[in-house]
Amino acid sequence: MSRRATSGGEERRAVTIRDVAAHAGVSVATVSRILSGTYPSAPATRGKVMRAVRELDYVANANARGLAGASNRSVAIIVNSVVSPHYAHVAQGVQTQAALEGKLCIVGTTGGDPERELATVQLMRQEHAECVILVGNVVNNDAYRERMAEYARALAAAGSQLVLCGRPTLGPDVPALVIEYDNTGGAYAITSHLLSAGHRRILFLGRHEGWTTPGSRVAGYRNALADFGVPHDPGLEIDGTMERSEGYRMIRRRLAAGPPDFTAVFAGNDLIAAGARQALREHGLRIPDDISMVGFDDLPTAADIDLTTVHVPHEELGRTAVRMALRRGSGEAGMTEHVMLGTHIVVRDSVRVLRRPS
Amino acid sequence: MSRRATSGGEERRAVTIRDVAAHAGVSVATVSRILSGTYPSAPATRGKVMRAVRELDYVANANARGLAGASNRSVAIIVNSVVSPHYAHVAQGVQTQAALEGKLCIVGTTGGDPERELATVQLMRQEHAECVILVGNVVNNDAYRERMAEYARALAAAGSQLVLCGRPTLGPDVPALVIEYDNTGGAYAITSHLLSAGHRRILFLGRHEGWTTPGSRVAGYRNALADFGVPHDPGLEIDGTMERSEGYRMIRRRLAAGPPDFTAVFAGNDLIAAGARQALREHGLRIPDDISMVGFDDLPTAADIDLTTVHVPHEELGRTAVRMALRRGSGEAGMTEHVMLGTHIVVRDSVRVLRRPS
Structure with missing residues (x-):
C-alpha cells in the first residue's frame, strides 16, 4: 500500500514551499521561518501556514531547498x-x-x-x-x-x-x-618520539593479525625500532581489538604475569590508551611518572587524559x-x-x- | 535512468543466496561463508561462487536474510x-x-x-x-x-x-x-549528593532557556536546593550549550571575573564537565581537592576523568x-x-x- 502511495506521489508534481506560501497568502520567507520554528511568529500567521501545509500534504511531498524530489540527492x-x-x-x-x-x-x-x-x-x-x-x-x-x-x-x-x-x-x-x-607514518613518528626520549622497551597494545589498520600501525612501530637500532621483541606486541575494554584487559593480564618489563606503552588507539591507563592506575602506576604512554587518533578522550597521540584528520x-x-x-x-x-x-x-x- | 533500472528490478523476482548457491553448485552455507570473507575458502570454490554472484547480479539484487526486498525492512x-x-x-x-x-x-x-x-x-x-x-x-x-x-x-x-x-x-x-x-529526577539526585556533602554554592553550567533537556536538569537542581533549604542564587546558573568547548568557555569566563565563589560545579552534561575541568586545571584548581564536580550522562569520558555523574540508559x-x-x-x-x-x-x-x- 505504501509503495503504491509513493508511486502516485512521484507522478504528481512535488509540492514546494512556494505552493504553501501561495496557498496561505504569505511570503516564502514567512513559511520557512514558521516551519523552522527558530523565530517568533504571530499565532494567526502560523495557523494559516500550518493549515496550508496540511491541506497540501507538504511534509509528505517535501521539497525543501530542492533536497527531496531530485533523483540524486x-x-x-x-x-x-x-x-x-x-x-x-x-x-x-x-x-x-x-x-x-x-x-x-x-x-x-x-x-x-x-x-x-x-x-x-x-x-x-x-x-x-x-x-x-x-x-x-x-x-x-x-x-x-x-x-x-x-x-x-x-x-x-x-x-x-x-x-x-x-x-x-x-x-x-x-x-x-x-x-x-597515513597510519604507518604516524606510528613511525610517535614510536620515534618515545625512542628519542630514551625508551627502549615499548609495549604495543592492539596487534590484530591480518587487519589493515592495526597492521599498518605495527609496521610503523617496527620500522622505527629498526631505524633506532633497537632489537624487535615480539613478546612486546600484544594482540587485541580497538576498544577501551581491550586496553584494560591487555594491561591487567600483562601485570598479572609479573612487574612491568616495559617503560612505555604504544596503545593502538586512544580508546585502548584510556582502558590501559585505568588498569595501570589500579596497579598504582602513574602516567608519565612510572610508565609513559602514547596513543593514536587524537580523539577528545586524549585531551581528557593528557595523552600524547597521533592526530588523524x-x-x-x-x-x-x-x-x-x-x-x-x-x-x-x-x-x-x-x-x-x-x-x-x-x-x-x-x-x-x-x-x-x- | 537509475530510477527506471530499479523499477525493472522490482518487477523481477529478487535473486537470493539460494540462486547463487544453485548456480555455483555449492551449498548456501558455502556462499554465505565466502561472501562474508571471515573464513578461509579454496580459491576454486571462491571463483565459482563469485562468478555466480556476477552472472546473477546478486549484489544489485541482494536479498540477504530477507532484509532487502521486503517493503518494510x-x-x-x-x-x-x-x-x-x-x-x-x-x-x-x-x-x-x-x-x-x-x-x-x-x-x-x-x-x-x-x-x-x-x-x-x-x-x-x-x-x-x-x-x-x-x-x-x-x-x-x-x-x-x-x-x-x-x-x-x-x-x-x-x-x-x-x-x-x-x-x-x-x-x-x-x-x-x-x-x-528522567532528567529532572537525575538532576535532583546528583544535586542532593553535593548538598549532602556540605556544598551550598553549586555552579550550574549549561542553562539554555526554553530547551527541554537543560530545562529539566535545571529544574531538578532547583528542586533539590529548595528541599535542602538552600537559597536559590540565579547568579550561579550559567548559560551555555552542551559541548565540551562550552564548559571550557564558561569556567574561563567565570574565573576571569574573580576567584571562585562556589565550592562545587554541576555540569549540565559530561562533555561540559570535561571542558570545565580543563579550564579549572589551567587555573591550578584540582578536582575534588579544590572544587567538586558532577556531570550528567555517564559517557565514557566520565570514567576517564573519574567523574561522579548521572547514568542515562x-x-x-x-x-x-x-x-x-x-x-x-x-x-x-x-x-x-x-x-x-x-x-x-x-x-x-x-x-x-x-x-x-x-
Missing part, C-alpha cells in the same frame, strides 16, 4: 557502529560536506556483519545515493576485494559511486575511489570522500582516484624523558 | 550529529535492536537544520522505513509541536510510525510514540524505541505509547565532603 556512509568515535567523526565530515553541497546524509550501520553490509549497500543503491562511502579497518583478503569490486560495479551501474575511506586500493579495474590516511577524510565522489560525478577534470592524507604527532603530557642508558 | 533514527556521544549511543541501541528484529538501521543527520530534518523524514518515508525515531533536546513551542504532528500524520499515512526519544509527548490526538528518561532508549514501534506495528496488545526510563547516580571520585558550616 543524498550521500551515504556505511560504518560498523556510530559509537566508535573515529567512525562518528568521519560521518560528521561527510554530513558537513553533504550540507555544503545541498545533499542529505544518511548513515548505514552494520554491526560488522557482511550480510547487513550487503543489504545496506543495496538499500542505498535503491535510494539513489549519489555515493556510498565505506569506512575503516578490514581484512584485505581476496573475498573482501571481490565483495568490494561487486559493490563498486553494482553502484556504478546505478549511477552511484563507491568510495573506500581508510582502506587500501582495489586495483585499476575497479570503479572505486580511495581516500586513506577524521572529519577531513569524510569531507574529502564526498568532494571526490561529487566532483567525479560532475565530470570535473583533474580529480585523482586515490588520496592519502597526512597524520602528525600531538604532544601532551604522557611521556617522560628517561636518562639515556649508559 | 529498515528502522530509521534522525539526529543532529553522530559526534554527540549521547546520540551515538542511542543510535547504537537502535542498531542492536534492529539487528535482533532482522531489520536494517539507517541514521539520518541534520546538523540541527529543520529543513534538512524535514527532507530526511521524507526520504525515510519514501524508503518505507518501518519507524522514524527523532532524538533529543528541543524548544517545545507551538511551531515544534505542529511540525512533529505533521511528521507523525505523514508517516502514519505511509504505514510508518514516528517515535520521539528523550522528548515530551505531543498530546493524545497525534500518532506518535514517546520514550523519555542511552542504548536502552534506542532499543525500547524500536521495540515499541515494531510491537505497535504488529498490533500487539498492551503496548503503552509513553515510556519513562529511570536514571541513577554513579559515584566516582570528583566530590569532596566538606565540613558542615558551623
